[in-house]
Amino acid sequence: MLRKDYFLLLGDMFRPTFEDTKPHLLTFITAPQMATATTSYKIRIMKEDFKFNASHFVAYEGFREKLHGHNYQVGLQLWARQVAADGYVVDFGDIKQVIRSECKRLHERFLSPANSNVLTFTKPDQQLCIECEDGSHFSFPCADCVELPIVHTTVEELAQYFYTRLHEALGDTFAARGVYKLEVIVSEAPGQEASFIQEF
Numbered sequence: 668m669l670r671k672d673y674f675l676l677l678g679d680m681f682r683p684t685f686e687d688t689k690p691h692l693l694t695f696i697t698a699p700q701m702a703t704a705t706t707s708y709k710i711r712i713m714k715e716d717f718k719f720n721a722s723h724f725v726a727y728e729g730f731r732e733k734l735h736g737h738n739y740q741v742g743l744q745l746w747a748r749q750v751a752a753d754g755y756v757v758d759f760g761d762i763k764q765v766i767r768s769e770c771k772r773l774h775e776r777f778l779s780p781a782n783s784n785v786l787t788f789t790k791p792d793q794q795l796c797i798e799c800e801d802g803s804h805f806s807f808p809c810a811d812c813v814e815l816p817i818v819h820t821t822v823e824e825l826a827q828y829f830y831t832r833l834h835e836a837l838g839d840t841f842a843a844r845g846v847y848k849l850e851v852i853v854s855e856a857p858g859q860e861a862s863f864i865q866e867f
Contacts, residue, residue, distance in 0.1 A: 773813055
């Protein structure tokens with residue numbers, strides 16, 4: 668076969684037929700039509716400024732860490748069956764506002780687990796005083812502390828805390844837009860993170 672005949676044959680192979688060009692095959696399917704019980708949209712938000720530096724120690728019965736700190740990073744993923752009429756699952760801006768506000772509140776603070784069952788807290792003279800099960804005592808200026816409604820300041824419970832803050836601020840929006848699952852990830856070091864996942 669001559670070279671030009673070979674390329675003519677290839678042209679015939681890839682030339683569209685009438686069936687290939689039927690108008691209904693060229694019509695785009697809109698997003699709501701694509702949504703089914705087995706399909707989802709997943710939104711992932713991991714911003715460089717979703718971070719805070721804070722000190723803490725984990726304490727439970729018979730154990731207490733030394734006081735130390737971490738450079739924490741926060742991220743999230745959420746799932747919905749379809750996009751809304753505006754083309755979004757949710758507005759990224761609403762989520763970023765909540766996460767950034769909370770990171771700012773925790774930045775350069777001591778994270779105090781207000782619901783701890785092994786720590787005793789008092790507040791004389793604008794100081795947060797902590798008595799530990801092992802007899803250790805700490806005292807911090809109250810302005811340098813954030814009291815969190817958790818039992819331990821682990822990344823697991825911090826992830827749940829961030830989930831709660833997001834749901835308090837945007838729960839109605841999530842429901843109205845059909846969000847059915849939310850995952851919040853908190854990292855305390857590269858390769859060292861925990862997630863809290865909740866289906867609605």
